[in-house]
Amino acid sequence: MSTVVNVEEKLFQNRYKVDHGRPHIKIRQPELCRNECKVQSCTFVCPAACYKAEGNGAVTLITDGCLECGSCRIICTELSNVEWEYPRGGHGILFKFG
Amino acid sequence: MSEKFDVIVVGAGPSGNAAAYTAAKAGLSVLQIERGEYPGSKNVQGAILYANALEQIIPDFRDDAPLERHIIEQRMWVLDDESFVGTHFRSDDYNKPPYNRYTIIRAQFDKWFSSKVKEAGALVICETTVECLLMDGDQVVGVRCDRQGGEVFADVVILADGVNSTLARKAGFHGEIQAGNVALAVKEILFMPQETIEARFNVKDEEGVVIEMFGKITDGLMGTGFLYTNKDSITLGVGCMLSDFKSNPNRTSPYAMLEKMKAHPSIAPMIAGGEMKEYCAHLIPEGGFHAVPKVFGNGWMIVGDSGGFVNAVHREGSNLAMTTGRLAAETAIAAKAAGKGFAAKQLAGYKSALDESFVMKDLHKYRDMPSVFHDNSQFFTTYPELVNRAARTMLTVDGIDKKTKEKEIFSSFRKSRSLAGLAGDAFKLWRAFR
Numbered sequence: 001m002s003t004v005v006n007v008e009e010k011l012f013q014n015r016y017k018v019d020h021g022r023p024h025i026k027i028r029q030p031e032l033c034r035n036e037c038k039v040q041s042c043t044f045v046c047p048a049a050c051y052k053a054e055g056n057g058a059v060t061l062i063t064d065g066c067l068e069c070g071s072c073r074i075i076c077t078e079l080s081n082v083e084w085e086y087p088r089g090g091h092g093i094l095f096k097f098g
Numbered sequence: 099m100s101e102k103f104d105v106i107v108v109g110a111g112p113s114g115n116a117a118a119y120t121a122a123k124a125g126l127s128v129l130q131i132e133r134g135e136y137p138g139s140k141n142v143q144g145a146i147l148y149a150n151a152l153e154q155i156i157p158d159f160r161d162d163a164p165l166e167r168h169i170i171e172q173r174m175w176v177l178d179d180e181s182f183v184g185t186h187f188r189s190d191d192y193n194k195p196p197y198n199r200y201t202i203i204r205a206q207f208d209k210w211f212s213s214k215v216k217e218a219g220a221l222v223i224c225e226t227t228v229e230c231l232l233m234d235g236d237q238v239v240g241v242r243c244d245r246q247g248g249e250v251f252a253d254v255v256i257l258a259d260g261v262n263s264t265l266a267r268k269a270g271f272h273g274e275i276q277a278g279n280v281a282l283a284v285k286e287i288l289f290m291p292q293e294t295i296e297a298r299f300n301v302k303d304e305e306g307v308v309i310e311m312f313g314k315i316t317d318g319l320m321g322t323g324f325l326y327t328n329k330d331s332i333t334l335g336v337g338c339m340l341s342d343f344k345s346n347p348n349r350t351s352p353y354a355m356l357e358k359m360k361a362h363p364s365i366a367p368m369i370a371g372g373e374m375k376e377y378c379a380h381l382i383p384e385g386g387f388h389a390v391p392k393v394f395g396n397g398w399m400i401v402g403d404s405g406g407f408v409n410a411v412h413r414e415g416s417n418l419a420m421t422t423g424r425l426a427a428e429t430a431i432a433a434k435a436a437g438k439g440f441a442a443k444q445l446a447g448y449k450s451a452l453d454e455s456f457v458m459k460d461l462h463k464y465r466d467m468p469s470v471f472h473d474n475s476q477f478f479t480t481y482p483e484l485v486n487r488a489a490r491t492m493l494t495v496d497g498i499d500k501k502t503k504e505k506e507i508f509s510s511f512r513k514s515r516s517l518a519g520l521a522g523d524a525f526k527l528w529r530a531f532r
Binding site for chain 2: 005013041045046048049069070071074077086087089092093095097098
């Protein structure tokens with residue numbers, strides 16, 4: 001399967017209340033992603049494509065489109081490099097239908 | 099907020115609402131805390147509502163609950179790239195009230211359920227995230243919220259905080275979820291006129307159809323797809339074990355899998371013209387019996403997805419959630435009446451009630467199923483293809499005699515799986531299902 005799918009178009013339909021400047025998920029030590037993690041599975045497993053594999057080997061994270069599923073935290077077992085909390089009350093994804 | 103309640107319920111999904119409703123109805127003082135803007139705004143489900151579990155809590159729920167369609171037809175499809183082989187079960191028995199199962203839209207349903215919780219007398223606070231449990235020694239005595247002075251106290255805290263089970267994990271009641279014990283599912287809701295749905299699925303009024311699918315739609319991973327008919331929308335989704343997504347050499351994203359499924363020649367015509375209005379993702383605890391953690395302790399009980407209460411084989415979750423929520427509340431009610439405190443010993447009745455209910459009985463029955471499928475990906479790759487090829491061979495009229503076709507089918511099975519493999523697979527399935 002090598003279909004190129006634009007997930008941004010999907011996320012555009014969703015309703016969010018972004019907590020600006022207070023991301024609820026953080027990469028603990030970015031250098032670990034770059035140097036220790038070969039697979040970087042968060043960059044394709046995250047259903048909202050919040051994690052991006054950069055050309056220089058780094059992984060960057062923008063949580064604005066996060067669907068709050070928890071996958072990234074659970075798959076990062078070897079390095080435990082994802083600091084994961086729920087957004088502050090009322091923030092984050094707000095499902096209209098769920 | 100430095101009040102003390104009999105019960106604090108964290109989360110306003112089916113399990114939390116069932117717990118809060120049952121406890122409040124019995125006269126306990128109940129505080130329910132929900133992090134979403136309104137109950138349902140953080141919750142995702144397919145969604146099928148099984149009537150029985152809710153009937154036990156609110157017998158007349160059909161009077162005003164927002165229900166989409168009652169299901170009169172269930173389809174099971176095994177797909178390869180171009181085709182599917184399926185069974186359809188449709189019965190007019192399912193058209194006689196009271197109906198057995200419905201499609202629902204969770205954001206609406208949860209809001210309704212929450213209104214019943216409030217009517218029963220519980221205090222429901224939204225837009226508030228619980229950060230951690232408050233402990234007095236090894237006894238849970240309350241929760242800390244992300245509001246100023248947000249410490250609230252209670253005799254019992256019922257954790258209905260969903261599959262990620264953040265609070266119990268932070269408190270050290272159980273460890274991190276294993277990627278092999280959860281499925282990651284994504285879905286879309288596609289709106290179209292009611293008449294279009296009724297024509298495409300051969301139903302009228304409020305009749306509905308569900309289609310459960312597996313096979314080539316999941317890129318060879320262990321997983322399933324589904325299509326549910328709502329009143330004027332269709333919910334379409336696909337899910338696989340998180341560990342399989344992670345180790346998939348194709349590095350397929352969940353949304354690419356969903357797009358491929360939508361383009362399948364058997365699926366595309368059913369959803370054509372649908373207007374996509376939301377895209378969701380959610381984890382489903384599918385570890386079953388062996389993955390259920392310790393579910394009670396001093397001053398706390400775990401209910402719903404947070405405790406892993408999902409019967410993945412039968413695609414049941416919300417009914418287990420509601421039942422566990424109700425049983426936890428009944429345990430709290432009994433403990434309060436007994437007046438001997440709320441230590442683990444006083445809450446042990448929750449576990450025995452679970453064991454006696456269909457919840458643990460069903461999870462126990464299918465205890466080996468997750469590992470059987472997980473270790474035998476041929477069920478999701480080889481077999482769907484073989485079955486579809488067999489059907490095509492047998493049903494294509496091309497001048498080749500049927501005996502030769504039979505031989506061809508048999509040898510195609512032999513080529514893909516040895517005789518021992520075929521027999522072994524049958525045995526594994528039988529053992530896991532019995």
